[in-house]
Amino acid sequence: MVEKSTNDFEKINIFSADEFRDMGHQMVDMLADYLAQAQSDTAQETIPFISPAEQLAYWQADFDIQEPLLDTYRHVLDRSIKLHNPRYIGHQVAAVAPVTSIAGMMSDILNNGVGVYEMGLAANAIEKVLIDFMNQQIGYPAEAGGIFTSGGTLANLTALLTARKVKAPTNVWTEGSNEKLALMVSEAAHYCIDRAARIMGLGDQGIIKIPTDNQYRMRTDLLPEYLAKAKANGLTVFAIVGCSCTTSTGSFDDLSAIAEFASKENLWFHVDGAHGGGIAMSDKYKHYVAGIERSDSITIDYHKMMLTPSLVTSVLYRNALDSFKTFAQKAEYLWESSDSTEWYNSGKRTFECTKNMMCLKVYSILKAHGKNTFAKNNEHLFDSARLLARLINERTSFELLIKPQANIVNFRYIAKETDNLNDITDRIRTQLIEEGLFYIVSVVVDGQKYLRCSVMNPLTEEKHFVALLDHLERIGKAILS
Numbered sequence: 501m502v503e504k505s506t507n508d509f510e511k512i513n514i515f516s517a518d519e520f521r522d523m524g525h526q527m528v529d530m531l532a533d534y535l536a537q538a539q540s541d542t543a544q545e546t547i548p549f550i551s552p553a554e555q556l557a558y559w560q561a562d563f564d565i566q567e568p569l570l571d572t573y574r575h576v577l578d579r580s581i582k583l584h585n586p587r588y589i590g591h592q593v594a595a596v597a598p599v600t601s602i603a604g605m606m607s608d609i610l611n612n613g614v615g616v617y618e619m620g621l622a623a624n625a626i627e628k629v630l631i632d633f634m635n636q637q638i639g640y641p642a643e644a645g646g647i648f649t650s651g652g653t654l655a656n657l658t659a660l661l662t663a664r665k666v667k668a669p670t671n672v673w674t675e676g677s678n679e680k681l682a683l684m685v686s687e688a689a690h691y692c693i694d695r696a697a698r699i700m701g702l703g704d705q706g707i708i709k710i711p712t713d714n715q716y717r718m719r720t721d722l723l724p725e726y727l728a729k730a731k732a733n734g735l736t737v738f739a740i741v742g743c744s745c746t747t748s749t750g751s752f753d754d755l756s757a758i759a760e761f762a763s764k765e766n767l768w769f770h771v772d773g774a775h776g777g778g779i780a781m782s783d784k785y786k787h788y789v790a791g792i793e794r795s796d797s798i799t800i801d802y803h804k805m806m807l808t809p810s811l812v813t814s815v816l817y818r819n820a821l822d823s824f825k826t827f828a829q830k831a832e833y834l835w836e837s838s839d840s841t842e843w844y845n846s847g848k849r850t851f852e853c854t855k856n857m858m859c860l861k862v863y864s865i866l867k868a869h870g871k872n873t874f875a876k877n878n879e880h881l882f883d884s885a886r887l888l889a890r891l892i893n894e895r896t897s898f899e900l901l902i903k904p905q906a907n908i909v910n911f912r913y914i915a916k917e918t919d920n921l922n923d924i925t926d927r928i929r930t931q932l933i934e935e936g937l938f939y940i941v942s943v944v945v946d947g948q949k950y951l952r953c954s955v956m957n958p959l960t961e962e963k964h965f966v967a968l969l970d971h972l973e974r975i976g977k978a979i980l981s
């Protein structure tokens with residue numbers, strides 16, 4: 501007699517190809533409608549803001565509601581910020597090229613692990629093609645290499661671990677260290693550099709923050725003095741990080757000057773180009789990263805300026821062999837030798853063991869829209885920021901913090917002489933977000949609060965900037981009246 505199964509798992513039609521087909525078609529229709537609506541002139545809401553408590557209560561109740569999943573997705577859409585709306589001018593996250601979503605569907609279904617060749621047959625090769633392409637765009641030599649990894653934060657940590665392995669006098673990976681190691685970076689760098697240094701056990705003293713000039717770029721003239729001070733304090737500096745660009749103000753450090761210093765002092769030179777590294781591909785603006793080809797490693801996020809969904813990042817290495825030094829891990833179930841330097845077992849060089857087929861999204865954009873798409877997008881977004889800055893400057897009610905270098909513009913409403921500008925800036929932004937038409941963020945620079953726009957959506961045009969400034973003026977006037 502066949503025993504009756506008490507497990508009804510098999511009855512659930514999890515793997516139904518027909519259901520997937522049907523739902524997939526409906527989903528594509530829904531997302532295509534979203535795209536068309538978000539980009540249209542009639543689009544209204546960019547952010548449907550409600551309090552976190554209200555949001556949580558909604559989803560707690562929703563969890564027990566039986567309904568077609570497509571209805572649930574519609575609610576997710578209604579309750580999410582819309583990056584494709586040209587009035588989204590907020591954080592540095594891409595309005596993605598829709599083709600990446602198609603690629604995402606494929607990589608999710610295939611679920612190839614990519615860390616080893618057999619689990620990422622096509623993906624490991626595609627990664628190499630893209631890394632070679634990026635290195636050539638940057639101007640790295642033929643022996644360059646690199647990896648794909650999950651985000652700029654992890655990429656910077658990976659590169660700094662490589663730096664320590666290559667430049668520190670002791671092998672910390674195998675022996676640990678009592679040595680006081682340190683790295684140098686601008687005080688305006690993204691916090692993930694500080695975090696990486698602390699994860700690496702460098703402590704307070706191990707992250708030497710170099711002051712910035714009035715455009716928030718590293719004061720490279722101070723480097724010899726800061727290095728001498730570090731040495732006098734018993735520190736061994738092994739790396740210096742250049743920002744291309746900083747997060748708050750979009751400022752580009754002088755990479756040529758840093759390269760010169762790093763070469764003279766035998767330091768690893770890493771560029772945090774998570775946001776602005778891609779501008780190396782633009783003939784018009786590549787002067788901002790002059791000298792980038794002299795770095796030892798570069799972090800570049802595709803999910804910021806390269807139209808790609810998060811998280812997709814590369815660490816590029818001027819010498820591919822360095823990337824194999826970061827981690828030395830035995831994993832007999834994955835690869836036979838931890839010493840060999842084959843490009844196709846990418847997990848040897850990344851934090852990830854199982855890794856998403858993230859490269860497919862980047863590959864899809866370049867194949868579908870052309871190999872100059874990233875250059876054009878970066879350039880266009882930089883142009884747009886200059887346009888916004890000009891429009892701000894034309895109005896006496898606003899003050900620009902600095903002339904934008906990248907696509908990041910900081911400014912504030914100053915229509916009236918008042919000593920509580922920070923509070924007014926806060927109130928203006930809060931009201932803007934609650935109204936929901938536009939999304940911009942804020943930033944504190946030198947103790948002063950500014951409204952902050954990152955122009956991320958290539959569809960954001962002059963009419964949207966004008967409407968934003970009109971809107972801000974209206975809110976500002978009402979607050980001050």
Ligand SMILES: Cc1ncc(COP(=O)(O)O)c(C=O)c1O
Nearest residue numbers: 651652653690745747774775801
């Ligand atoms: C300059 C810079 N570096 C690193 C990061 C961190 O990147 P991710 O968010 O991909 O971890 C950011 C994020 O905004 C950044 O602006």
